[in-house]
Amino acid sequence: xxxxxxxxxxxxxxxxxxxxxxxxxxxxxxxxxxxxxxxxxxxxxxxxxxxxxxxxxxxxxxxxxxxxxxxxxxxxxxxxxxxxxxxxxxxxxxxxxxxxxxxxxxxxxxxxxxxxxxxxxxxxxxxxxxxxxxxxxxxxxxxxxxxxxxxxxxxxxxxxxxxxxxxxxxxxxxxxxxxxxxxxxxxxxxxxxxxxxxxxxxxxxxxxxxxxxxxxxxxxxxxxxxxxxxxxxxxxxxxxxxxxxxxxxxxxxxxxxxxxxxxxxxxxxxxxxxxxxxxxxxxxxxxxxxxxxxxxxxxxxxxxxxxxxxxxxxxxxxxxxxxxxxxxxxxxxxxxxxxxxxxxxxxxxxxxxxxxxxxxxxxxxxxxxxxxxxxxxxxxxxxxxxxxxxxxxxxxxxxxxxxxxxxxxxxxxxxxxxxxxxxxxxxxxxxxxxxxxxxxxxxxxxxxxxxxxxxxxxxxxxxxxxxxxxxxxxxxxxxxxxxxxxxxxxxxxxxxxxxxxxxxxxxxxxxxxxxxxxxxxxxxxxxxxxxxxxxxxxxxxxxxxxxxxxxxxxxxxxxxxxxxxxxxxxxxxx
Amino acid sequence: xxxxxxxxxxxxxxxxxxxxxxxxxxxxxxxxxxxxxxxxxxxxxxxxxxxxxxxxxxxxxxxxxxxxxxxxxxxxxxxxxxxxxxxxxxxxxxxxxxxxxxxxxxxxxxxxxxxxxxxxxxxxxxxxxxxxxxxxxxxxxxxxxxxxxxxxxxxxxxxxxxxxxxxxxxxxxxxxxxxxxxxxxxxxxxxxxxxxxxxxxxxxxxxxxxxxxxxxxxxxxxxxxxxxxxxxxxxxxxxxxxxxxxxxxxxxxxxxxxxxxxxxxxxxxxxxxxxxxxxxxxxxxxxxxxxxxxxxxxxxxxxxxxxxxxxxxxxxxxxxxxxxxxxxxxxxxxxxxxxxxxxxxxxxxxxxxxxxxxxx
Numbered sequence: 001x002x003x004x005x006x007x008x009x010x011x012x013x014x015x016x017x018x019x020x021x022x023x024x025x026x027x028x029x030x031x032x033x034x035x036x037x038x039x040x041x042x043x044x045x046x047x048x049x050x051x052x053x054x055x056x057x058x059x060x061x062x063x064x065x066x067x068x069x070x071x072x073x074x075x076x077x078x079x080x081x082x083x084x085x086x087x088x089x090x091x092x093x094x095x096x097x098x099x100x101x102x103x104x105x106x107x108x109x110x111x112x113x114x115x116x117x118x119x120x121x122x123x124x125x126x127x128x129x130x131x132x133x134x135x136x137x138x139x140x141x142x143x144x145x146x147x148x149x150x151x152x153x154x155x156x157x158x159x160x161x162x163x164x165x166x167x168x169x170x171x172x173x174x175x176x177x178x179x180x181x182x183x184x185x186x187x188x189x190x191x192x193x194x195x196x197x198x199x200x201x202x203x204x205x206x207x208x209x210x211x212x213x214x215x216x217x218x219x220x221x222x223x224x225x226x227x228x229x230x231x232x233x234x235x236x237x238x239x240x241x242x243x244x245x246x247x248x249x250x251x252x253x254x255x256x257x258x259x260x261x262x263x264x265x266x267x268x269x270x271x272x273x274x275x276x277x278x279x280x281x282x283x284x285x286x287x288x289x290x291x292x293x294x295x296x297x298x299x300x301x302x303x304x305x306x307x308x309x310x311x312x313x314x315x316x317x318x319x320x321x322x323x324x325x326x327x328x329x330x331x332x333x334x335x336x337x338x339x340x341x342x343x344x345x346x347x348x349x350x351x352x353x354x355x356x357x358x359x360x361x362x363x364x365x366x367x368x369x370x371x372x373x374x375x376x377x378x379x380x381x382x383x384x385x386x387x388x389x390x391x392x393x394x395x396x397x398x399x400x401x402x403x404x405x406x407x408x409x410x411x412x413x414x415x416x417x418x419x420x421x422x423x424x425x426x427x428x429x430x431x432x433x434x435x436x437x438x439x440x441x442x443x444x445x446x447x448x449x450x451x452x453x454x455x456x457x458x459x460x461x462x463x464x465x466x467x468x469x470x471x472x473x474x475x476x477x478x479x480x481x482x483x484x485x486x487x488x489x490x491x492x493x494x495x496x497x498x499x500x501x502x503x504x505x506x507x508x509x510x511x512x513x514x515x516x517x518x519x520x521x522x523x524x525x526x527x528x529x530x531x532x533x534x535x536x537x538x539x540x541x542x543x544x545x546x547x548x549x550x551x552x553x554x555x556x557x558x559x560x561x562x563x564x565x566x567x568x569x570x571x572x573x574x
Numbered sequence: 575x576x577x578x579x580x581x582x583x584x585x586x587x588x589x590x591x592x593x594x595x596x597x598x599x600x601x602x603x604x605x606x607x608x609x610x611x612x613x614x615x616x617x618x619x620x621x622x623x624x625x626x627x628x629x630x631x632x633x634x635x636x637x638x639x640x641x642x643x644x645x646x647x648x649x650x651x652x653x654x655x656x657x658x659x660x661x662x663x664x665x666x667x668x669x670x671x672x673x674x675x676x677x678x679x680x681x682x683x684x685x686x687x688x689x690x691x692x693x694x695x696x697x698x699x700x701x702x703x704x705x706x707x708x709x710x711x712x713x714x715x716x717x718x719x720x721x722x723x724x725x726x727x728x729x730x731x732x733x734x735x736x737x738x739x740x741x742x743x744x745x746x747x748x749x750x751x752x753x754x755x756x757x758x759x760x761x762x763x764x765x766x767x768x769x770x771x772x773x774x775x776x777x778x779x780x781x782x783x784x785x786x787x788x789x790x791x792x793x794x795x796x797x798x799x800x801x802x803x804x805x806x807x808x809x810x811x812x813x814x815x816x817x818x819x820x821x822x823x824x825x826x827x828x829x830x831x832x833x834x835x836x837x838x839x840x841x842x843x844x845x846x847x848x849x850x851x852x853x854x855x856x857x858x859x860x861x862x863x864x865x866x867x868x869x870x871x872x873x874x875x876x877x878x879x880x881x882x883x884x885x886x887x888x889x890x891x892x893x894x895x896x897x898x899x900x901x902x903x904x905x906x907x908x909x910x911x912x913x914x915x916x917x918x919x920x921x922x923x924x925x926x927x928x929x930x931x932x933x934x
Contacts, residue, residue: 004744008876009860012883013853019890020849026804026894027842034804038817038838043801045794108794203797217793 037205043216044075044110044204047177050197051143053224055157055187057233058259058462064157064188064271066143070124073112076102078136078206087137090127091116105165107178114179117277118144145181145275151268152237155296156229156398156460158186159271175199184274185294186398187227187460197224228462230259238564239264242557247291247545249298250561251443253458255450255536260458261565267293297545299396302404302436306516306550307364307498308526309385309431311449311484313372314357316384318480322375325357325483331367337374337423344370344426347515361487364498364513366430373429378420381428382408387474389444390437395457402441407434432517439543442528446512447539448474449488450530453481456539488512489533499527501555504562507532511558513550522546527554531562538565582929583632587858590851591628591906591921595621595914597836597848598907604814605828605835606909613828613909620911624918631922632929639923640697640870643690647715650687653680654722679912681731684719686916688735689877691715692742697870701747709743709752724770730900734884736760741880742873798824799893803837803845810841828909830901833893845890848907852886862924865931875927878920 026034037043055064072091074083079102088095093116101115115137124139131138145160160181163171168178175196176182183192200221205213239250243266252262269286273279286293295301317323333351334343346352346366352359360368373381386392391406405411407428409420427433440458447456455471488510491497498513511529518524525547530536540561547553599621603614631639657680692712699708716739723732743753768776802816802824811817816838824831837845856879863875882905889904891897903913 004747005863005872008741008744012856012860012879015883015887016849016853016856019887019896020846022891022894022896023803023837023842023845023849026800027806027837027845028808031804031807031842034801035807037801038805043797203794216797 042205042213044112044206045108045201046112046140046204047107047199047201048221049142049177049180050199050221051223052145052160052181052197053191053195053226055195056226056228057231057236058229058261059232060228061233062148063153063229063231063233064145064147067146068141069118069144070121071117071140071142072115072119072124072127072137073140074102074115074137075110075112076136077110080135083134083137086130086133087115090123090130091119105178107173112138112140145272147271147275149233149237150270150272152233152240153231153263154186154268154271155265155298156186156231156263157271158188158190158398159184159274160188161274181275187229190398191227195224195227198222229460230254230257230261230462231263231460232261232568235565235568236262236264238568239561240266240268242560242564243544246547247297248547248557249296249301249439249543250540250557251298251440251458252538252540252561252565253443253447253456255447255456255530255539257463258447258456258458259462260460261538263298263460265295265297267291269293296399297439297543298541299394299399299438299440300403302402302438303524303543303545304433304435304516304518305431305437305442306514306524306526307366307431308442308512308514308528308550309435309437310361310364310369310429311445311488311512312385312388312390313369313376313381313429314361314487315388315476315480315484316376316381317372318357318483319384319476320376320380323357323372328354328356329360329368329371330354331365333367335367335370335426337370337426341423357483358487358490359496361484361512362490362494362497364491369429370426373425374422376425376429377409378425378428379408379410381425382406384476387476388448389455390441392441394440394444395459396440397460399440402438404437404441405434406437431514439526439541442526442543443539443541446528446530446541449481449484450510450536450539452478485510485533488529492529498551499529499555499558501551502527502529502558502562504559504566506566509533509558509562510536511555513555515548515550518546522548525550525553527551527558529558538562582931583629584858584862584925584928587855587862587921587925587928588628590855590858591918592625594848594851594855594906595624597851598832598909600813601832601835601839601907602828602909604816604839605832607814611828616911617909617914620914623911624914627915628918628922628925631919632926634926635930636871636874636923636926637930639926640690640694640874643687643694647687647691650680650684651719651722653678654684654719656680657726658722679910681723681726681728682912682916684723685731685734685738685881686919688716688719689738689742689874689881689920692739693870693873693877696742696746697868697873701749705749705752709748709756712743713739713756724767728901729771730888730902733888733900734881734902737884738877738880742877745873745876746869795824796892796895796899799831799834799899800895802834803893806838806841806844808842810837810839810844813839815839830889830903830908831893832908833890833904836907837893849890852882856883859924862928862931866927868927871927871930875924878924881920882917 051066054062057063084095084098087098098115102113104113106113127134127137127139147157161184163176163180163182168176175198177199183189198221200219202218203216205216239262243250243264246266249265250262251260254261273282273286331346331352333349334345336343352363352365355365355368385406391402391404393400394402412418412420424433428435444456444458448454453473453476455474489508491499491513492503492509492511499511502509502511509529509531510533511527514526516524516526525544527550528541530539542554542557544553599614599617602617606613692715695715696708696712716735720732720735816835824834827835836848859875859879863872866872885902885905888897888900888902892899903910905917906914
């Protein structure tokens with residue numbers, strides 16, 4: 001009887017026989033073919049890097065792209081000893097260096113080693129011509145990152161660098177090879193995942209002299225995705241020219257889309273030096289430069305805001321009902337908190353006389369805000385600062401942290417184990433003391449005021465506006481924001497205003513200057529604002545490190561920036 | 575004493591075990607002597623322990639072992655859960671549990687745990703009294719460890735559960751329609767399971783169907799393994815004479831890809847010898863099965879046979895492109911203590927069935 005047991009027995013031995021037949025087919029029938037392939041291992045695996053995605057500005061101008069680079073590669077197992085001196089002569093590099101490159105760690109046996117990257121076309125052709133004398137050596141054309149505008153938007157775009165050996169071990173090897181590059185800063189770093197495509201490769205069969213016979217199988221590399229930024233390249237370029245030689249940062253926001261039109265920081269660096277292997281000297285120089293060209297002064301450096309912060313103090317006083325726009329204080333040029341206190345001074349030592357809030361902001365009177373500060377606690381001021389985004393995390397693609405500081409009584413107790421003194425509230429009210437903010441936070445603050453309390457999160461990547469959610473509002477009454485806007489208009493348009501130098505003749509501008517003390521050096525110069533006053537389209541912040549008076553250095557820059565913007569937008573679009 | 579111990583031992587089975595283990599030592603050495611791993615010495619230690627287990631299990635007898643099958647099953651489940659929390663990662667999968675100087679692979683023991691539990695459970699019910707409930711519970715006993723192993727993720731080991739389960743149910747006497755229903759259910763579950771697979775597992779399966787998809791990764795391994803085995807030809811390149819496997823074209827050549835070394839160095843004749851030894855081993859197990867009337871014993875032997883057989887099929891099949899590249903060791907030959915001892919425990923149970931065979 002044929003039972004289940006027998007069925008099982010037959011099944012096992014039939015499959016075992018099939019296995020044996022499969023082995024016979026592989027080893028005996030096709031054995032010779034595989035033997036040939038295995039002799040000196042005739043299969044080579046040539047990895048192909050995926051072209052990195054490009055970066056465009058808002059008008060589809062290229063900010064980061066790839067250019068062809070000729071790399072000299074060699075499969076060390078195929079190279080004969082006499083090749084070394086020939087290659088050394090052609091590439092003008094010592095034999096020892098070639099040997100070192102050949103014996104460096106590789107991904108797998110018979111993988112090509114890179115002997116020299118980015119050689120001249122002429123050298124590449126000469127090597128191709130003399131290929132018969134150079135077994136195992138070949139030229140591979142790879143894409144290499146290229147930033148056509150160099151320093152122009154270096155802090156935004158960032159740069160790429162080679163993957164380290166330890167780092168390589170932890171990465172997905174479908175996407176990273178040993179010679180792969182990875183984003184190290186800016187957009188290149190944050191969007192590395194999407195800019196990077198998927199590696200491909202070819203399995204090729206070669207003959208005894210290392211020449212390709214046929215492609216056994218291949219996978220095309222998948223290029224990375226392109227990215228479109230909100231920046232306006234031309235605008236950015238002109239702003240970079242304006243601040244060249246200064247330690248400064250400028251940010252301009254398009255209030256309709258909340259996209260940044262310009263985000264400039266000076267001094268800057270040329271990201272191309274991080275790509276080209278021959279530029280290691282320049283790299284070192286940039287990294288060691290005491291002017292810190294790598295630092296984005298707009299988002300990663302914090303400074304005292306100075307008089308700009310009076311906008312916050314004024315809003316806190318108004319919104320809490322401690323003052324009205326018509327509340328008057330008398331400025332005599334100096335101020336004493338108590339009979340024994342050291343007197344504090346207004347920047348205008350002669351005094352401004354009796355002022356209401358509009359006039360106080362327009363002339364940036366310190367004494368007026370000392371009086372307002374007497375009616376406020378530090379925690380109330382800090383609350384309004386946070387409400388307006390100061391000291392709050394950024395939602396900018398290339399940075400999420402605000403390195404600044406908005407002090408309050410709890411912070412002081414924790415930091416110094418001391419109570420808060422009222423004198424410090426006075427300092428805080430005029431943006432001095434412990435307080436530090438980034439220019440970018442000031443831009444956000446101004447934008448919120450300009451948009452009548454709508455929360456603004458400036459961004460750099462072009463977004464689909466239909467998907468954007470209605471932004472929340474800050475908890476500040478609209479009529480108070482209206483007061484501040486009017487005061488900011490007076491700062492520029494009144495003949496007493498501190499920001500007169502920024503005045504332009506084609507539209508009305510609203511702004512606020514700041515001159516933050518930074519002894520022993522010159523004060524930091526600030527100006528922020530929105531434009532035009534009615535129906536604002538732009539918000540901006542200008543900051544010049546140790547640039548002196550905000551009403552002079554920064555205000556002049558603001559004027560130039562607005563005129564440039566007008567020129568760029570008035571000209572017919574080509 | 576020794577006489578009593580060896581009384582009723584099925585020697586052909588032991589001989590095939592020793593022969594396969596000896597081949598294992600030879601080729602573990604050949605695969606790894608350039609790396610100074612000293613793996614062959616470690617393997618000799620495991621073989622000695624394993625042979626002790628092989629002889630020791632029949633001395634205890636399979637019936638007492640079956641009676642503690644549920645606690646053992648629970649223990650293997652606990653180990654599987656522990657490996658999830660404390661296991662060490664290797665090639666993206668959490669499979670090893672480090673206990674002092676040794677690292678154990680709980681999934682190896684889970685196979686045995688599930689086998690024993692299902693045999694004990696099914697054997698306690700007659701196939702004629704309502705199958706639905708019995709079969710469902712048996713399947714549940716199989717699915718729990720299966721799920722934990724897939725989660726590790728160790729797809730190769732998980733795949734081995736399927737033939738083992740089918741054979742045990744089949745020998746127990748499950749109705750054909752249940753078998754068909756179960757198969758259809760599995761077939762329907764496949765698209766669902768696809769969603770749960772990790773990226774690299776999907777890739778392995780896709781590459782199995784079309785190695786061109788990934789010439790840099792799995793496709794490269796598959797091709798190099800095939801070149802290694804194929805280049806051995808009829809006679810092979812001679813012991814220690816392999817170039818493919820020696821030069822690290824083939825990864826893990828002392829564990830999962832050891833057959834590449836054998837195929838390359840000993841050729842088709844060597845491969846055939848290994849196949850014949852496995853055939854002889856399976857034949858011995860069939861003989862033992864014929865000698866018993868105990869349903870549990872029969873299912874036990876059948877399960878062990880299915881388990882070892884599927885190991886051999888997948889492991890050897892993957893070296894020349896018949897099977898997907900799955901991390902499955904070649905029983906008794908691949909380097910690895912957990913695998914060797916687990917195999918010896920299984921075969922010890924078979925020996926015990928023979929020792930306690932019914933005498934007509």
